[in-house]
Amino acid sequence: MAKNVKPRVKVPKSAAVGESIVIKTLIKHKMESGQRKDKDGKTIPRSIINRFVCDFNGQNVIDVSLEPAISTNPFIQFEAVVLEAGEYRFFWYDDDGSVYEKTKKIAVG
Amino acid sequence: MIIKILMTLYITALAGTLAWAGEDSSLTVEGQEIKISAQAPAHAENLDMVYSGWVFRTDETQSLQMDDFDNPxxxxxxxxxxxxxxxxxxxxxxxxxxxxxxxxxxxxxxxxxxxxxxxxxxxxxxxxxxxxxxxxxxxxxxxxxxxxxxxxxxxxQSRGMEIQVKIDGEAAELWKTGKELYYARVGQLDMSCANCHEDNYGNMIRADHLSQGQINGFPTYRLKNAKLNSVHGRFKGCMKNIRATPYKEGGDEFRALELYLASRGNGLSVETPSVRN
The missing domain is CATH 1.10.760.10 (Cytochrome c-like domain)
Known part of the structure; x- marks a missing residue:
C-alpha cells in the first residue's frame, strides 16, 4: 500500500435546489509513474491512483480514469447540480487494489 | 540643476519600482483579512512601506493562497x-x-x-x-x-496576527549582526541582500519580480520545488544565486539574519503557510 495516502474533499454544507456547486478533491499520493529508475538502474514500479469516482445518493456524478503522467497529489475539481439533500461519496482506486473513501453530506435550503 | 536632474531620476526610479503585479489588491484567506502592506518600521530606515511577497506574485499564484483547499x-x-x-x-x-x-x-x-x-x-x-x-x-x-x-x-495558529519581533534589550547585539550581514556584499557577484530586495524590489530579475524578501509567510510552499521551504533554506538559495558559499542552516549567521529580516516585516501579518513561485 502506498504510504501516507490521505484524501481531502471540500463540499459546501448547503445549497439551493437546482444550484450548481463546486466540489474540490485532493488525494495525497506519490503517483509513481513507473517510468523512473532508482540508483541501481532498476525500474521503480508504477503506483498511482487509476480511477476516481463520485456518487450522490447512489447515482454516479463523475467517473475519471487517471493515467501515469498525472502529477503527485492529484487535485480534481468539478461542478454538480444539487436537486435534493443527500450524501456525496468519493472513491479513489489505487493500483495496489486499495480503495480510499470519503463522504460528505449536503443540505438544501 | 544637478539636484533637479537627480530628483527627476529619483522619481522615475520610484515610479518604476511601483509597477508590479498587484500592489493595490488585498488578501483575504478564509474570510480573514491579511495585511500585505504596512508603514515600514522606523529601524528599516531605507524603506517607506513594507510589502508581503504575495504582492509581487502573479494572479494565479496569489489565488492559490486565498483558499486553504487550493493552498498546496x-x-x-x-x-x-x-x-x-x-x-x-x-x-x-x-x-x-x-x-x-x-x-x-x-x-x-x-x-x-x-x-x-x-x-x-x-x-x-x-x-x-x-x-x-x-x-x-x-x-x-x-x-x-x-x-x-x-x-x-x-x-x-498565528495567521493574520501582526508580526512584532523584539529587537531591543538582549536582542540588540544580534540584531546589529543581522543588519551587517544584510548589507554585506558577498560571493562572486559581490552582492548584498539589499542590492536586490531593497534597491530593486518590484523590478524584474530574469522573468520574475523581485520581492522585498519579507519572511512573514514562512515556511512557504514554493511551486518550483513543490514542498515547504524553511527561512534558512531560502537564504541558502539566495546565496547560491549570487555565487556565494551559503552559511549553515541553524548557524549563527542565518539566525541573526532571520532576526533582522523578521524585524523588517514588523507590521505585516503572519501568512504562514504562504504560496510563492
Missing part, C-alpha cells in the same frame, strides 16, 4: 497534525501529550525569532528543544519535511 501547503500541514500526535522517543510522548490545545500557539509565530536566556531561538529550536529534552527523541533536520510541516502547523 495544507497537504503538509495535515502531515504536521499527524506528527503532532505521534508518539516518539524514549519518553513515549507526543507533542499533543503536553500541548493539549494547538490554539495555545496563537501569537508565537508573530514574535519569532526571539532571545531566551541569552540565546537567539528560531521556531525550529523550540521544536527540537521539545523533541530532545522532553520526548527523548532525535532532533529533526532543520529544513526536513517533518520540521517544516511542524513549523507550518504552529505558524498557522
Amino acid at each position: 501547503a495544507f497537504v503538509f500541514v495535515d502531515e504536521g497534525i499527524d506528527l503532532f500526535s505521534k508518539v516518539d522517543g524514549s519518553e513515549v510522548k507526543s507533542c499533543a501529550g503536553c500541548h493539549t490545545n494547538l490554539a495555545d500557539f496563537s501569537g508565537l509565530r508573530a514574535s519569532m525569532p526571539k532571545v531566551v536566556d541569552g540565546k537567539l531561538l528560531s521556531m525550529e529550536d523550540l521544536v527540537n528543544g521539545c523533541r530532545v529534552k522532553r520526548m527523548g527523541a532525535d532532533p529533526w533536520k532543520w529544513s526536513g519535511t517533518e520540521m517544516t510541516a511542524m513549523t507550518a502547523l504552529i505558524g498557522l
Whole structure:
C-alpha cells in the first residue's frame, strides 16, 4: 500500500435546489509513474491512483480514469447540480487494489 | 540643476519600482483579512512601506493562497497534525501529550525569532528543544519535511496576527549582526541582500519580480520545488544565486539574519503557510 495516502474533499454544507456547486478533491499520493529508475538502474514500479469516482445518493456524478503522467497529489475539481439533500461519496482506486473513501453530506435550503 | 536632474531620476526610479503585479489588491484567506502592506518600521530606515511577497506574485499564484483547499501547503500541514500526535522517543510522548490545545500557539509565530536566556531561538529550536529534552527523541533536520510541516502547523495558529519581533534589550547585539550581514556584499557577484530586495524590489530579475524578501509567510510552499521551504533554506538559495558559499542552516549567521529580516516585516501579518513561485 502506498504510504501516507490521505484524501481531502471540500463540499459546501448547503445549497439551493437546482444550484450548481463546486466540489474540490485532493488525494495525497506519490503517483509513481513507473517510468523512473532508482540508483541501481532498476525500474521503480508504477503506483498511482487509476480511477476516481463520485456518487450522490447512489447515482454516479463523475467517473475519471487517471493515467501515469498525472502529477503527485492529484487535485480534481468539478461542478454538480444539487436537486435534493443527500450524501456525496468519493472513491479513489489505487493500483495496489486499495480503495480510499470519503463522504460528505449536503443540505438544501 | 544637478539636484533637479537627480530628483527627476529619483522619481522615475520610484515610479518604476511601483509597477508590479498587484500592489493595490488585498488578501483575504478564509474570510480573514491579511495585511500585505504596512508603514515600514522606523529601524528599516531605507524603506517607506513594507510589502508581503504575495504582492509581487502573479494572479494565479496569489489565488492559490486565498483558499486553504487550493493552498498546496495544507497537504503538509495535515502531515504536521499527524506528527503532532505521534508518539516518539524514549519518553513515549507526543507533542499533543503536553500541548493539549494547538490554539495555545496563537501569537508565537508573530514574535519569532526571539532571545531566551541569552540565546537567539528560531521556531525550529523550540521544536527540537521539545523533541530532545522532553520526548527523548532525535532532533529533526532543520529544513526536513517533518520540521517544516511542524513549523507550518504552529505558524498557522498565528495567521493574520501582526508580526512584532523584539529587537531591543538582549536582542540588540544580534540584531546589529543581522543588519551587517544584510548589507554585506558577498560571493562572486559581490552582492548584498539589499542590492536586490531593497534597491530593486518590484523590478524584474530574469522573468520574475523581485520581492522585498519579507519572511512573514514562512515556511512557504514554493511551486518550483513543490514542498515547504524553511527561512534558512531560502537564504541558502539566495546565496547560491549570487555565487556565494551559503552559511549553515541553524548557524549563527542565518539566525541573526532571520532576526533582522523578521524585524523588517514588523507590521505585516503572519501568512504562514504562504504560496510563492
